[in-house]
Amino acid sequence: MATRVIVVGSGVAGLTTALDLAARSRIEVTLLAKAGLGQSNTAVAQGGVAVVTAPADSAASHVADTVAAGAGLSDTAAAEVLCEAGPAAVGTLIRRGVRFDHTGGRLALGLEAAHSHERIVHAGGDATGAAISSALVARLEGSGIVVRENTTVIDVVVDGGRARGVRLLDGEVLEADVVVLATGGAGQLFPFTTNPAVATADGVAIALRAGAVLADLEFHQFHPTSLATPGNHLVSEAVRGEGAVLVDADGRRFMTEVHPDAELAPRDVVARGIAEQMARQGGVPVRLDATALGARFLAERFPTIDAVVRTQGLDWSRDPIAVAPAAHYFMGGVRTDRWGRTSVPSLFAVGEVACTGLHGANRLASNSLLEGAVFGERVAGAVLESPAPEPFASGRWATPIELAVEPGGEDFGRTDLQHVMWSAVGLSRDAAGLQEAADVLAGWAPPAATDAKAAEDANLWLVARAVVAAALARTESRGAHFRRDFPQTDPGLAVHSTLVGVQHA
Incomplete structure (x- = not known):
């Protein structure tokens, strides 16, 4: 058994994994x-944690909603793990000090898109993530x-085909029996993102250099x-769940036609509906109309957003805001099984950096947030108990794309890269x-x-x-991946893509 x-990473996935390991061994x-x-x-x-707590709800319904949103590509078994373990994981968060909102003596529940x-x-x-993080x-x-x-990991040390530790920016090597990547997302690939500055795809790149298989990167x-x-401050989907609507430059609601x-x-x-409407009106943003909700409700239900909006001199209780x-x-992310194991022995990945197939397209x-809590517990369990491998669904994982990782010769700036990505790999591609x-x-040559x-x-x-x-x-076009030159979904491509890095001699 691992001893080190x-x-x-210090988001919900990394913190849950670390705390579970420390508590249980x-x-x-x-x-x-x-x-x-x-x-x-x-x-x-902002929005919250999707979890079944109401008698009229069920894990089966949560699974069905997850799979439906995944556009034919969600791994149903992974969704079942998430939704069935969700209530217990939220219970653990509560025991660890997270104070969720209540109404009438029960957990307050909100509605968001594609939930039944x-x-x-x-x-x-609207400060759920901050409450979880601080607790x-x-x-x-x-x-x-x-x-x-303030410690930058450069690479995973791989020796004898296994992860043996990490190499830091200053050259220091930290040895370990197991390495868990919980480094979060990649929003800084793009100039417009709701992600913080730290979301620079580090874990995905580290895993790729270590020889791990990646999956579903087009989504x-x-x-x-x-x-x-x-x-680009996030305006939570929960605002629309409470009744706010989207209107065009003339104040006309347009999503009903989409x-x-x-x-x-x-x-x-x-x-995409918003992007298309913006194109029709010369790039002018659409507006989110929450005026019917009233100033008091907006301030109490969405205090973080309300403060940001008002700091910018706007009153969203009176006027729609540009979005x-x-x-x-x-x-x-990094392809894993349902216990967080990657294709490199002793290397795990969990949270947004990982790809179990759960979210599909x-x-x-x-x-x-639920994924980080549930799969953080599972990664800790896998490290401690070494459960039997859970193979990916047969026939659902494509032959890997091979990426030659040799650099070119020209220097570049981050804004140059972000411009290329937004233009070519944004909401629509060809x-x-x-x-x-x-x-x-x-x-380009990486620095x-x-x-x-x-x-x-x-x-x-x-x-x-x-x-x-x-x-x-x-x-094809599927979920978040829209190809202008292939606008239809191809049933024959209902498979997860995989990618490996190769070095050519």
Whole structure:
């Protein structure tokens, strides 16, 4: 059994994994955070946690909604794990100090897009992620976990075909029996994102260099409603769940013409509907009309958003606010089984950096925080108990795409990369744009990892190339992946893509 475990990342997935390991064993656990503790996608998550708590709801219904949102590509077994273990995982969060909102003596429940029941538990109105992050960080004290903040991991050390530790920016090597990647997402691939600055695809790049198989990289979810102002502050889907509607430049509601569920259609549908409407009105953002909800309700239910909106001199209780899509969540990542095991022995991945197939082509709203809590517990269990492998569903995983990882010769800036990705791999793509992006990226040389930002830029470059390769290979439209040149969904392509990196002599 492992005696030393390194967990890389301090969001809900990494913190849950580390705390579970420390609580259930005498394993030496080291938690590495690239920035300060609490600087993660978890900390800025707004909407809440999707979990079955009401008698009229059921795990089977939650599974069905998850699979339906995944556009024919969700792994049903992974969805069953998530939804059936969800109530217990939320119970653990509560015991660890997360104070979810209540009404009438029961957990308050919200509704979000593509859910058939009100099942979104939340904290601080729209500060659920911050509440989870702060509670779990507080539990680190006295846990015995060694915490190192402001620590940049460059690579996983692989020896004898197994993960043996990590190499840090300053060259230090930390040895371990098991390495767990919980590094979060890749929103900084794009210039417009709801993600914090730390979301630079580090874990995906590290795993690719270590020889791990990646999966579903073409599926990056764009949230429909970010404030159309610098910073792209997220305006939670829960606002639409409470009754806010989207209107065009003339004040006309338009999503009713796009999908029967209008503003509460799956995120990919709403995001593209907004983008198309913006194109029709010369790029001018659409507006989110929450005026019917009233000033008091908006301030109490969505205090974080309300404060941001008002700081910018806007009063959304009186006037609709301008919104536009922004990169939000990476459905793809490091391919794992349902215990977080990657294709590299002793290397695990959990949370947004991982891809179990759970989310398919389009993540169901508020399943992300739950995923970190549920699969964090499972990774800890796998490290401690070594359960039998759970193979991926037969016939659902495509032959790997091979990506040559040699660099070109030209220097580049992060904004250059983000521009290429937004133009070619944004809400809609086509072969010509993707091939041009592939050629441009292949001609660039990633910077040497002389500091943390340079290391991040090198990771973004590598993952950008992988994302473009995956998007080129999927010649259909499905979920968050929309090809203008292949606008229909191909039933024959209802398989998960996989990708491996190769070095040519």
